[in-house]
Amino acid sequence: METKDKSFRDKISTTGDKGERVWVYADKPKGKLTNYRFLTAIILIVLLFVAPFVKINGNPLILLNFPERYFVFFGTYFWPQDIYILFVLVLSFLVFVLLFTVTFGRIWCGWACPQTIFMEIVFRQIEYLIEGNPHKQKLLDSKPLDFEKFWKKSLKHLIYFAISFLIANAFLSYIIGIESLSKIVTEPPQNHIKGLIAITIFSGIFYFVFAKLREQVCCFFCPYGRLQGVLIDPDSIIVAYDYKRGEPRGNNVNSGDCIDCKQCVKVCPTGIDVRNGSQLECVNCTACIDSCNAVMSRIGKPKGLIRMASENEIQFGKKLRFTPKIIAYMSVFVVLISTVFFLFNNRKSIEATIYRTPGTVYQVNGDSTLSNLFSFKILNKKRENLNIELKLINTDGKLQIMGENPFVLHEGQAMEGRFFVILQKEKVSKQNSKIKIEVLSNGIVESEKEVNFISE
Numbered sequence: 001m002e003t004k005d006k007s008f009r010d011k012i013s014t015t016g017d018k019g020e021r022v023w024v025y026a027d028k029p030k031g032k033l034t035n036y037r038f039l040t041a042i043i044l045i046v047l048l049f050v051a052p053f054v055k056i057n058g059n060p061l062i063l064l065n066f067p068e069r070y071f072v073f074f075g076t077y078f079w080p081q082d083i084y085i086l087f088v089l090v091l092s093f094l095v096f097v098l099l100f101t102v103t104f105g106r107i108w109c110g111w112a113c114p115q116t117i118f119m120e121i122v123f124r125q126i127e128y129l130i131e132g133n134p135h136k137q138k139l140l141d142s143k144p145l146d147f148e149k150f151w152k153k154s155l156k157h158l159i160y161f162a163i164s165f166l167i168a169n170a171f172l173s174y175i176i177g178i179e180s181l182s183k184i185v186t187e188p189p190q191n192h193i194k195g196l197i198a199i200t201i202f203s204g205i206f207y208f209v210f211a212k213l214r215e216q217v218c219c220f221f222c223p224y225g226r227l228q229g230v231l232i233d234p235d236s237i238i239v240a241y242d243y244k245r246g247e248p249r250g251n252n253v254n255s256g257d258c259i260d261c262k263q264c265v266k267v268c269p270t271g272i273d274v275r276n277g278s279q280l281e282c283v284n285c286t287a288c289i290d291s292c293n294a295v296m297s298r299i300g301k302p303k304g305l306i307r308m309a310s311e312n313e314i315q316f317g318k319k320l321r322f323t324p325k326i327i328a329y330m331s332v333f334v335v336l337i338s339t340v341f342f343l344f345n346n347r348k349s350i351e352a353t354i355y356r357t358p359g360t361v362y363q364v365n366g367d368s369t370l371s372n373l374f375s376f377k378i379l380n381k382k383r384e385n386l387n388i389e390l391k392l393i394n395t396d397g398k399l400q401i402m403g404e405n406p407f408v409l410h411e412g413q414a415m416e417g418r419f420f421v422i423l424q425k426e427k428v429s430k431q432n433s434k435i436k437i438e439v440l441s442n443g444i445v446e447s448e449k450e451v452n453f454i455s456e
Helices: 032-053 080-104 107-111 114-131 134-142 147-176 178-186 193-213 216-221 223-231 287-298 311-316 324-345
Strands: 062-065 070-073 076-078 238-241 306-309 350-356 369-380 386-393 397-401 407-409 414-424 432-441 444-454
Touching (some): 032 178, 032 287, 076 080, 080 107, 080 223, 080 324, 114 134, 114 147, 134 147, 147 178, 178 193
Antiparallel strands (some): 397 414, 432 444
8 A cells, every 4th residue: 555654664653753752642433343352351351351260170270380480271281301392382373373373363452462462452441430431530640639530540559459369369369379469468468578579579660561662662662563564464364444435534525435534543552543554563452443433324434444454455356365475484384283292192191211221231130130221200290199119021131220110200290210120030131121111100001111231
């Protein structure tokens, strides 16, 4: 799309000519898509606050315990030794984001991103309720401090901080667990000074983001927004203005359908004019679509002057199609997600490694036996203590651990040790024989390892 004025490309919409902040006073959008977006946001907010309480077989649904170095996804614990699974999972998610963005643009930002959900569905609604519509908000901000301005601003920011405190607690529960968070909240403060400091810091950060930074997060700080310019192409579905139908703007017989009412600009939470084409600040919230459709209905014009469409659809009438780029991303995503399922299904709860101890040879004992020294390392990935036992199988001999056998391996614990395998000399026919060792937990065989036994 060609526009006469290209100045919007030279600066962010929320920055003035002198580099000052231009505060966005967005009108409250109304319409079908807005209702769907509100419903989606409510569902996601409920899930955010409820998920920490959900248990699967007594384990958290999701837990990202960075301090103790383990994660929980859908009730399954992942330890540092499972980092390869998490790496492939994160890589799969990134490829999915790329695929989704190439296909549907930045719709995640407007419909599912926590920043947009809380800003538009929670904090801005409180602002409307206390300070009124954008016109009243401007008047209140421009007037000197009086009783009305004092109590309205104080009430708004007090509620803002209270909600930020709740959000901080919700996110913290995904890191330390709901049980640990409950102790911080219910027990005497002096028992959890570090936890309270962490919650206060997180609350202050969230308050600053939603009370001051607001849409600047999407425009300046979000890396995903920066990716938009690289990933989106003429086939990507975005919030687009049908300039072929709308131009030239005006309200006469020679004009297009756009009457230049600027309602699409007034409801934009980032302050842009969608009619200028695809822009960095657009989060695909679809508020402008509802606003424009309402105007089109009032003037008797077809809806869809602003709609979800690609540049090629508007210019050439081409609908969504599977381009080579989409197919490539989809293929990589299918391979990665298949790999995740394979690794997950073949993941063992007990990880055992057994090998001959480096630098050692066989020993000839006085009772006509030969012995080899082996080392082992066993990790308990379960959330329970296990009785671990090592057994020599399919071989007439003896396994002697330097310590107890069986032994207790605590949850999440890794243990290293050594043991001797002792065989009768006359029963060892080869210089390098294969022997098998079973690793049992609570009497159940977890794995079977094959190692070399050397002799004369």
